[in-house]
Amino acid sequence: MAERGRTLAMGEQEAVAGTAIEAPFGRALAALGRTRPEVVGVTADLGKYTDIHPFRDAFPDRYFNVGMAEQNLIAVGAGLAKTGKIAYCTTYGVFATRRAYDFIAIACAHSRAAVKIVAGLPGLTTGYGGTHQAIEDLALAAMIPGLTVIDPCDATEIMQATAAIADVDGPVYMRLQRAQVPVVLDAQRYRFAVGKAALLRDGADVAIVATGIMTPRAIEAAGALAAAGVSAAVLHMPTIKPFDRDAVASLAARTRAVVTAENHVMRGGLASLVAEALFDAGVARRLERIGIPDQFVECGSVPHLQKKYGLTTDAIVAAAKRSLGA
Amino acid sequence: MPPVNQPLDAPPLAFLAEKAHRMRRHMLAMARRLGQGYIGQGLGIADALAALYFYELRYDPADPRWAGRDRFVLSTGHYSIALWATFAEAGIIPVDELASYGADDSRLEMSTLDTTPGVEMIGGSLGHGLGQAVGMALGLRLDGSPARVFCELSDGELQEGSTWEAAMSASHFGLDGLVALIDCNGIQADGTIVLKMEPVADKFRAFGWDTVEIDGNAMDQVVAALRGARPRNGKPKAIVLRTIPGKGVKTLETRERAHFVRVDPDEWDKLAAELETAHG
Incomplete structure (x- = not known):
């Protein structure tokens, strides 16, 4: 009998074929933080699992962990944005869209607040079942007036988009791939632009x-x-x-x-x-x-x-x- | 223009009481034009707003976006009637504009939008205010700003779990420049408080807040509580305001407790007279 696959531990990862970059989002955010002092990071007990640790290590004073409280994650991000910060708020897509939807709609989108929601475990990228698989998050996010929604395809694009969304006037919902992320696009030739195919x-x-x-x-x-x-x-x-x-x-x-x-x-x-x-x-x-x-x-x-x-x-x-x- | 209010001055209680009275007079006129409005809540919170805007807060009426301002976050957006009356008295908006309260295309809406000058947050979806106030306090501290954040929320709103998420984080982050004013007027949408929230003050104490409980319609107590909330001692401050909805207008103070207090069309003259009599 053939060996059956198994559900991996949270944070464990299948082997990646070809070239990959470790934690492209966190690296890009840390790099952005060096030139943009207004960039801050907020997470809800998922700093490690959303790859924001390189930013935390580089800028501990600009990093806030609000614990398992996704409504507060988004509310705090909106409050920070209202003092001129660009708040990158990380959690899983399911928790952002299902638990904190009203906060994304009103505190972020209606207020045009510079909150950049970076959402882990999009679709079937986790084996943790319906509680963790964000299978309808793009639809939910895209229904909110004025919310920019991004689904990057590889490490190159994640790194470029992480910087690019800082300049979007208002909130963004961006899906995340974490840990070892494949490189498919040529970083020298590809240029991500918000809103462009x-x-x-x-x-x-x-x-x-x-x-x-x-x-x-x-x-x-x-x-x-x-x-x-x-x-x-x-x-x-x-x-x-x-x-x-x-x-x-x-x-x-x-x-x-x-x-x-x-x-x-x-x-x-x-x-x-x-x-x-x-x-x-x-x-x-x-x-x-x-x-x-x-x-x-x-x-x-x-x-x-x-x-x-x-x-x-x-x-x-x-x-x-x-x-x-x- | 320098920011208004010098918080170290001795409190001018008579002046503040007069401001609260004038705000109540504006509110009655606004509700009368509209035939309704959140007049019960507005009259109840008038003393606290007068103490904030004419004593404690540092802000510039000519430049509501002044970066160094103290923030006042009104979480209960439907209390807008009180905020507009306050803004008119403070010179942030013209007094004449109050006539447009609740009118189509007016910026003085029934529930606050942050596009109106002086409004820090879109209120009305209850449970949003305290968390955003926490974020503002973190941002100001990061900037090294001495500005503080004052957040009004209501007793009914304490039933929203997000309020307690925010309360936990304010304490965790040691936000001593954050002051919550909890308007306990005993009413919510379905009538008198439907889910027991007491003891409110003990709950905030248990969450790590420096907490006092006062008569929110006694100006001396409100001012003393605000002065007491000034120390930067590593802890957020909670002021539990026990208020009477309809305060200052006898008929409304004693009317049945309701989210929308009942006012009959022929009563407005009587209510206005009661307000003047009570003020003396």
Whole structure:
């Protein structure tokens, strides 16, 4: 009998293939803190698990741990912002969006406060089940007026976005990947810009529109599709809100079909935004969606869960072929 | 223009009582125009607001965003009627503008928005104020500013768990420039306090706050409590204000306890007369 996978301890990590950077968010925040004295860090007993420790070590006076109290985490961040600080508040996505939603809406977004919420364990990146897997956080965050929402795809983008969101006028919700984070984008060539899509690969047959950890898989899928004679474009959408609708519509208009890939439920997130953008632009294309189904997910090893719920390169390849009627 | 108030001066009690009276007069006129409004709560908190804005707080009416100002956070946004009356007396907004209270497109809304000059926080979603006050106090301390943060919250609001998250953190961070004024008027949306909150003062003491409990409608006690909250001794300060909703207007003081106190359309002249009589 084949050996079964197992749920890892909190903070433990599957081996990362290829190049990776340790704690890209914390490193970038510490670097930002050196040039921006107004940057402060706040966490709710998840400093270690949200990679903010490099900032804590560099600026202990500018780091506040409020304990397990997510409403207060966001309220304190908003209060700090109202004295001219830029408050990076870290916790898990589930706790930020489900427990502190009213505070994000009113104290941050309605007040246009410079609170940057950095949210760990997006989608199926933890084996800790429905209590810890933020599977609907992008939809919840994007529903709030004036909240910028970011789902970066790798270490390069996390580091660039960490600095870039400091200059967003108002609050931001950014998903986090922590510990050893793969490097997929070339830091010398790639430039993250809030609100801008990135065409990572052009193609004529099918447009794969992806965000977060699904973007590297979309790139792999496009390679596999090329080998099978299908020309696939990859459009990376690091910003969920404001959503670069024009980039989606114009790419779709010159391909025959669209595939979306997101580490999130398929309603209210990337797929919904893409469908809306296409409909509004009058671009009618077949749309195949890759994402988490409308259900809570159990505990387990992350590779097992991602495979079981279809967040894989193979699933994107199959969806692309389906979308073309192949 | 220098900031108003010199907190070391001897308290001018008669002057403060007169300010509170004028604010109550504004509030009655505002509620009368609207036919309603949070007049019970507003009249009850008037003495504390007068003591803050005309004695304790350092601020510049001509520049409400002055960086060195003390912050006053009104967590109960629906008490806006009292805040607007205070602002008018303080010269932050024109007195004439009070006529627009609650009108469409007015900046003097029924619940506070922070786009109105002098408002530090969007109040009204109860349980938000103390946590944001903690953040402000941390930020000011980080800047080395001597400015303090005063946060009003209500007894009903103590039922929000976030208030206690904030209370814990204020004590943990040793925010001795933070003063909470807890307006215990005994009413909440469903009527008289629906969930037992007493002993309020002991709860704050247990959370590590320097706490006093006073008659929140006795100006000498309010001023003494504010003076007593000045020491930078490593602890946040809580002032539990026992207030009477409708204070200063006999009919309203004795009316049934309600979130929206009942006022009949033909009563306003009588209420205004009662206010003047009580002030003497």
